Amino acid sequence: MRTPTVLAASLALVMAPLTLAALPATAAPPAADDHPLGDLAPTPPMGWNSWNTFGCDINEQLIRDTADALVASGMRDAGYEYVNIDDCWMAPERDADGRLQPDPVDFPHGIAAIADYVHARGLKLGIYSSAGTATCQGLPASLGHEEIDAQSFADWGVDYLKYDNCNNQGVPAIERYQAMGDALAATGRDIVYSICEWGTNDPWLWGRDVGGHLWRTTGDITDRWDSVMSLLDQQVGLEAYSGPNGWNDPDMLEVGNDGLTRTESRAHMSLWALLNAPLIAGNDVRDMEPWVLDQLTDPDVVAIDQDWGGEQGSKLRDDGDAEVWSKPMSDGSVAVVLLNRGGNTQTVASTARDLGLRSSKFYSVRDVWADTTRTSGGTIRASVGSHAAEMYIVSAARAPSHPPLVSLDAAAPYYTAVGEQTTVTTTVYNDGATAISELQLGLDVPAGWTATQDGSPRPSLPPGESTSVDWTLSTTNPEAGRVDVEASASWLSDEVRDGATQQTSFLQVEPIPTGQHYLSDLEWMEASSFWGPVERDMSNGEQAGGDGGPITIAGTTYEKGLGVHAPSTVTYFAAGDCATVAAQVGIDDETNSQGDVIFELWGDGQQLASSGVVSGGDPAVPLSADLAGVDVLRLRVLDNGGPNYDHADWADAQITCS
Numbered sequence: 001m002r003t004p005t006v007l008a009a010s011l012a013l014v015m016a017p018l019t020l021a022a023l024p025a026t027a028a029p030p031a032a033d034d035h036p037l038g039d040l041a042p043t044p045p046m047g048w049n050s051w052n053t054f055g056c057d058i059n060e061q062l063i064r065d066t067a068d069a070l071v072a073s074g075m076r077d078a079g080y081e082y083v084n085i086d087d088c089w090m091a092p093e094r095d096a097d098g099r100l101q102p103d104p105v106d107f108p109h110g111i112a113a114i115a116d117y118v119h120a121r122g123l124k125l126g127i128y129s130s131a132g133t134a135t136c137q138g139l140p141a142s143l144g145h146e147e148i149d150a151q152s153f154a155d156w157g158v159d160y161l162k163y164d165n166c167n168n169q170g171v172p173a174i175e176r177y178q179a180m181g182d183a184l185a186a187t188g189r190d191i192v193y194s195i196c197e198w199g200t201n202d203p204w205l206w207g208r209d210v211g212g213h214l215w216r217t218t219g220d221i222t223d224r225w226d227s228v229m230s231l232l233d234q235q236v237g238l239e240a241y242s243g244p245n246g247w248n249d250p251d252m253l254e255v256g257n258d259g260l261t262r263t264e265s266r267a268h269m270s271l272w273a274l275l276n277a278p279l280i281a282g283n284d285v286r287d288m289e290p291w292v293l294d295q296l297t298d299p300d301v302v303a304i305d306q307d308w309g310g311e312q313g314s315k316l317r318d319d320g321d322a323e324v325w326s327k328p329m330s331d332g333s334v335a336v337v338l339l340n341r342g343g344n345t346q347t348v349a350s351t352a353r354d355l356g357l358r359s360s361k362f363y364s365v366r367d368v369w370a371d372t373t374r375t376s377g378g379t380i381r382a383s384v385g386s387h388a389a390e391m392y393i394v395s396a397a398r399a400p401s402h403p404p405l406v407s408l409d410a411a412a413p414y415y416t417a418v419g420e421q422t423t424v425t426t427t428v429y430n431d432g433a434t435a436i437s438e439l440q441l442g443l444d445v446p447a448g449w450t451a452t453q454d455g456s457p458r459p460s461l462p463p464g465e466s467t468s469v470d471w472t473l474s475t476t477n478p479e480a481g482r483v484d485v486e487a488s489a490s491w492l493s494d495e496v497r498d499g500a501t502q503q504t505s506f507l508q509v510e511p512i513p514t515g516q517h518y519l520s521d522l523e524w525m526e527a528s529s530f531w532g533p534v535e536r537d538m539s540n541g542e543q544a545g546g547d548g549g550p551i552t553i554a555g556t557t558y559e560k561g562l563g564v565h566a567p568s569t570v571t572y573f574a575a576g577d578c579a580t581v582a583a584q585v586g587i588d589d590e591t592n593s594q595g596d597v598i599f600e601l602w603g604d605g606q607q608l609a610s611s612g613v614v615s616g617g618d619p620a621v622p623l624s625a626d627l628a629g630v631d632v633l634r635l636r637v638l639d640n641g642g643p644n645y646d647h648a649d650w651a652d653a654q655i656t657c658s
């Protein structure tokens with residue numbers, strides 16, 4: 001149902017002043033011809049790699065079909081030129097002459113034949129080995145065989161080597177990566193050298209010297225929002241080490257893979273481009289939806305990534321869930337990402353001054369995903385959805401040649417009790433350099449809800465001003481669950497109608513009934529688990545390929561409890577009426593003593609109790625907290641360094657409410 005309103009009177013919002021952050025100092029990258037293996041990656045490499053989607057399930061047909069798909073889809077022409085075979089291409093034994101050989105079943109025609117196939121399509125071939133005695137999947141690798149292996153790669157026509165770090169026998173990293181760099185150089189073939197050392201020994205300090213054209217700065221990516229955000233955080237401070245022929249690599253793309261929403265994928269792509277990351281697609285390009293191809297090949301976004309003359313982008317501002325990232329471009333413009341890591345829509349803003357742009361009355365703001373351009377008087381602001389990013393290229397302009405930059409914010413509370421009225425506030429900001437008029441606002445609410453506008457906002461907005469209106473939402477059929485609403489605004493600028501919409505949502509929650517309850521018998525507000533759903537009265541069980549078995553910690557089995565995989569959060573609405581929560585926490589025996597996590601209880605944003613590190617095989621730890629006055633109870637499990645085997649049990653978890 002739409003409730004349109006013509007706005008009158010004024011309510012200008014006072015804006016918090018933006019902090020002035022200095023742009024990071026950038027070391028000038030060494031001249032390209034200094035590079036030991038040559039000028040092979042003047043801009044960040046682009047291509048595809050088998051690992052993220054296919055793991056060890058690869059064969060020569062997949063590689064050929066992928067090469068064909070890169071051509072047919074237009075990805076090759078957009079810049080994706082490397083077709084990279086990851087782990088598992090090799091046979092379990094070297095041949096009689098000590099050479100690596102391809103798996104005879106999966107790659108019967110050999111690597112040289114694939115290289116020919118790929119080259120005939122204007123593409124290049126990448127391959128994989130490890131600077132260890134075996135690859136991460138236990139197949140033969142190159143430590144101590146650098147020369148013979150590099151020569152095989154060169155003989156086969158390989159153009160790119162990803163060189164991993166598994167089974168390295170404790171030999172110092174620089175020594176191992178130098179040995180392969182020297183061996184590649186000795187072949188005389190142009191081979192891009194991708195150092196996959198996971199950032200363990202600061203490869204940004206020595207990667208270029210040993211011949212690397214790019215180096216992983218982190219552990220592996222997974223197709224999870226948490227993973228993308230955690231890798232992003234690990235790039236802060238490394239900006240100065242990235243440049244032509246020596247790129248920081250925050251790992252391959254998960255764009256289009258199942259674990260990320262379309263919005264999350266777009267944020268991931270925006271941020272990787274801003275970081276000058278190598279763009280190595282990790283999806284099945286033989287079968288992708290049009291939006292996936294659009295995200296991977298957006299010309300503006302690819303151009304930002306490939307703008308080597310600028311600098312790697314960096315975090316300019318951090319307001320918790322709201323972040324501003326920026327990257328100076330070689331043409332004097334600035335690429336900016338407004339990121340919202342939080343669970344609900346919020347407005348994120350920066351200024352031309354903070355972005356380091358020269359002083360001007362007007363700025364042109366190109367929205368690279370929407371392909372629209374607007375004029376700003378100096379503020380770059382957008383309402384950004386949950387787990388989303390907006391990306392712009394901002395430059396100083398001579399005249400206000402485009403419609404004014406206007407944004408629409410829709411602010412809803414995180415939750416309200418079922419049946420209670422809720423207020424949603426919509427705000428229109430005119431950040432343009434000219435006025436807008438005939439402003440109209442609307443709010444779409446689901447069936448059974450009504451929205452009443454409280455107060456009268458202004459019909460016209462001069463540049464630099466904003467106007468807000470509150471909407472009271474009520475319902476005739478109260479029900480627990482998420483309520484999605486969509487705000488809309490439309491206005492006239494220079495006789496032309498322009499408009500915006502923005503979604504937001506809130507939760508309607510039931511308080512926990514009085515008495516003592518197992519948490520697994522109650523409805524939660526929200527629940528998340530890294531792998532698999534949050535299980536009731538069962539362990540996570542993902543290892544066994546699905547739902548878990550009985551909750552079991554150090555030999556003791558529990559009938560009741562929650563089974564999760566860290567990182568995980570389960571939230572309950574205690575409504576200030578509960579006294580205590582208590583559980584026996586531990587890692588489920590199904591991991592065979594692997595994994596380590598930290599269990600925490602939080603009330604209204606404050607930590608109430610922590611288990612400290614609990615490892616696989618440890619006996620259950622009793623964890624409890626006093627809940628007097630707590631509205632929102634959060635059960636969190638942290639992965640303590642990485643989400644491996646972190647099957648966490650909240651055994652016997654009970655809450656007592658009055």
Ligand code: GLA
Pocket residue numbers: 051086087135136137164196219220
């Ligand atoms: C390591 C690497 C990954 C992938 C796998 C293959 O984990 O970091 O990118 O190559 O090995 O086994």
